[in-house]
Amino acid sequence: MGTTLGFAEDELRRLAGSKSFERGLGYLSSVSTLEIGESEITATVDGTDAYEVELTEHEDGLTGWCSCPYGQEGNFCKHCVAVGLTVLRQAESVPRQRAAAASRGRQLDAWLESLTRDELLSLVREHLAGDRCVRRRLELRAATAGGDPGAVRERVLGLLDTRPFARYGYVEYADARAYGLQAAEAVAALRTWMGTGRAAEAVEVAREAIAALGRTYGEIDDSDGVIGDVATGLAEVHLDACRAARPDVARTAEWLVDHLLGDLNDATDIALSDYEEVLGEAGMTRAHELVVAAWRANPKGWAEKYLMEQLMTAEGSVDALIAVHAADLSPTGATHLLIAQELERADRRADALEWAERGLREADLDQGPDSRLVDFVxxxxxxxxRPAEVVAVRRDVLLRRRSLAAYQDLRTAARAANCWDETERVRALDTLRADARRKSLVHSGSALVDALLDDDDHDAAWEAAAEGYADGHQWLTLADRVRDGRPADALAVYLRRIGPLLTQTGDAAYEHLTELLLSARACHRTLGTQDAFAAYMAALRTDQKRKRKLMALLDRHGL
Incomplete structure (x- = not known):
């Protein structure tokens, strides 16, 4: 890291956002205990509490950490902004301060090197007495060096214990970082232990460690992925130890399948294929037996299905994979689609289409088929x-799922088949009109009005809306569309929407009211009745004069 700063004020604004950046300006006088290191900047900022802030410069940019609640959610907060701005205001002294930090580091190294063995031991013991975490880490290193499997196991599992960091059984984001640093020591110790010829023991302890972390992983806020990295590290150590120790392949396969079928694999994300070389033919055969038995016992289980799919894919057995999917078919046809895709990849296109068509036929009548399956077919x-068959499929989807999207898809297909205007459009609109008659449209409107608007058939859309098939949003959309040609009709819609807003307060209500008034003014201009609008606005302003924000907004738009 160079001696000059690698960020500017614009970077702070980008990281924090305009609101937090502006708030950070008010905390410049609250920054204290500022320390500028070679790549880190630390300080305390007094707010509701005294918050610790750490800014770190990387090659790809700046990151910030703060102990305040907003910072603990992973945000670059106002306190980070205040520290960054404070440093920028003394940028000229940064090279000197960084040089001083480097000098202090060298001075510390030189002092430590000057101490005698007894003096160093005394210093270490002093810190062991005052820092429990350091003591536990060194105890693990001592056990690793001494080769005592029981002691190593105890220390490794102790480092993975969340209780010292948990509040009411949960490790909050603020504490997850410290816990992750401690847990990472367990990974390092196991790797060191494995390197001393203890790979077989490392296999067993790594399995226990993976299980221990898996049991508590759901009780940790791992937003930064620190604990996930530890879990990945434990899985890698276990695999490397297996490669070195070559444990019994049948027992390893049994542990692996049991782990993959359990609830503890979310953290490690171990895959069966990772162990193919370790297990060899005999071990993979045993794994195959266990996976198949588990799937047959519970063919609808997610873990069993997923593992079976992995196994069949790895073995290249398309028919066996299809059998796995076929044992638990989705009522939407989504599983039929998976089967069709697998068959296509195997260049069995006729079989693929047959399965996809079957999915359409067998789809639940109420839900209708999965849209991806429909697109596939x-x-x-x-x-x-075969354009006529595309139209038939799209028509059937509209009958089951009466929506604008289904109408648009049918329109596209029918136009390609040259049968839209003559027959299909009339039939599709009749379907949507029948659906609109059956439904209560107060809150959701109708697909009929949406479809007519999408066709730019404004007269028919207005007629459908007048029959009661439109909600408030659709009426506004319709008014906006016809305003130039039917200003009086559009004005009536706007005035109906304005009335209820006059009793409401708040920025959102004022902005919506202003938009409607601007639309109403446009209608009056088209009608040539500006005087009537002026009188209307005068009365409205008199009635609403106590709403100062609204008055300011109206002034801004010349209303």
């Missing part, structure tokens, strides 16, 4: 030059 029909 329609794309294959299109490639095969």
């Amino acid at each position: 329609c794309e294959r029909y299109t490639r095969a030059g």
